[in-house]
Amino acid sequence: MISLLLNSNMSGSNYSELVKTFEQYLAENTFSGQPENLYNPMNYMMGLGGKRVRPVLTLLGCEIFGGSVDKALPSALCVEIFHNFSLVHDDIMDKAPLRRGQQTVHQKWNEAAAILSGDLMLVKAYEALLKSEMSLWPRLLETFNNTAIEVCQGQQWDMDFESMEYIVMSDYIEMIGLKTAALLGASLSMGAICGGATDDEAYKIRRFGELTGLSFQIMDDYLDAFGSSFEIGKQQGGDILANKKTFLLIKALEVGDERSKKELIDLHVDSQMDPKYKVEAVISIFTELEIPAMALEQAAKYNDLAMKEIMGLGLEDKQLAPLVGFMNFLKGRNH
């Protein structure tokens, strides 16, 4: 996603510079040690790339409050290692064969190596964080600990949801808040803390990140069904084929009449159906129920709430620009 971000002509911080700064720090801090079956998976995973959204947010959060990005590099590395740890373990749980177009760790090595290299990445996330200035430790560690707890909770809720027939929308929002939005918020606020933000400022920018994260996840759900393959970088309807409980499905089951509900549930549990037909049939019901507009509206609502959070900070336009740019980028993916 940040590839689009990199091309946007925003005022304020230069995203490609921040990515470059982070990548250089990452290269200076590759994992080294024995045995190879432990360390190779870790470096493989970190090397798969991804868009480095979280560490860039950390560096951005620091800059906004006037800090030199160097101060936030340990936190940036921490959140990126943590994110990759969670992906390694999630991929085991989801039995996913691919990640970023490459073999997942448990597929390329084995499940034991994936569990263990994930564990060590979690330890290494703490180790990275402890390279921060010691005076920042209490606030950074508290934020990071609480966020790590939330991400684990979110992932377990997500798994619990798999075996539940109906999910209430508020529960879904809480789940994505924990699983996805919490780390985006924490990435910003840890950077802000490094940059000299007060507790109140760090709280507000974290809320901005979380609310933007909610918007992002709903857009992600929307684009899976209604974006072009070009926009989403993967096959259209992947969530539908994986029978995932997305914003779209939950909303459709909430607002639909009995007939469309029954059709959706029948389609949802049918794993024998022709994939193309299944995706088309589900999308057609979503469209009929006007779910796409509701998703866009909900995403916009979270963006508005996010804006309100940072407007209260009294930042200058120059400081606000990169944050607003980030939000616009997220909004802009579907247009």
Add this chain to the structure above:
Amino acid sequence: MISLLLNSNMSGSNYSELVKTFEQYLAENTFSGQPENLYNPMNYMMGLGGKRVRPVLTLLGCEIFGGSVDKALPSALCVEIFHNFSLVHDDIMDKAPLRRGQQTVHQKWNEAAAILSGDLMLVKAYEALLKSEMSLWPRLLETFNNTAIEVCQGQQWDMDFESMEYIVMSDYIEMIGLKTAALLGASLSMGAICGGATDDEAYKIRRFGELTGLSFQIMDDYLDAFGSSFEIGKQQGGDILANKKTFLLIKALEVGDERSKKELIDLHVDSQMDPKYKVEAVISIFTELEIPAMALEQAAKYNDLAMKEIMGLGLEDKQLAPLVGFMNFLKGRNH
């Protein structure tokens, strides 16, 4: 193992008191949160009991250097949570159905819940540690991080060894040093740090713990084949039936002639054989090669080295007594 310890009439600290103090702190710090499928496995695992060797060592380490045990309770909880985290994940990797006579977490819930509750326990180990006095954070966190890394390395070596035909003894010692001894050493030294030990004192007591841990693991290997079921609390020959590469097997392949090596390897790979016959046949070769005496000698050697480490500390007899008691307890299991 500590049940014997509790009954020993040693001078110095009262082990049962320390266990009680720890259990009370543990009870005040049970995990609470949602979802249940995340938190119940964590409390289930901590509640399976075990002998609380590591947290007791932490409290002991603190007392030896004159600290009130209260100061070391966060560290004690940290090492016990960490130990249990490692057991939850190891049990998945080993596909173990039972732990302490009860169902393992992945068996009672499922593998995903076991991965995730283990992950959260690792986070909670850090959280527990951060309840220590802040002035102690740098030394405690450094010790704990390094130890967590070592334990992961040790577990991966152990798994790597499974698919290797020959293991060199020095590699085996390094593996058990990382997987088992490191945390025993760290438990003592983190307590010592809380009690006011200098870096040198904390280092020496950690080395004492590590060397005693090596001795302990070799005795564990020995007792599995040559202890009575009463002494070891489980079926005799369990390691032999699980085709584990123990000190005994590695030593036997090191010193045996071609005939006994071949016999051992044939027995080792045979999974169809009558269990009773297999255990007897392997034990008979071990005995013929005088492996039991070599194991006892090696264990005694590590105990002597452990004693040398703490003799250099200039502790009073009163302070030394509980440590020597601990060592004697470990030595004493086989007699």
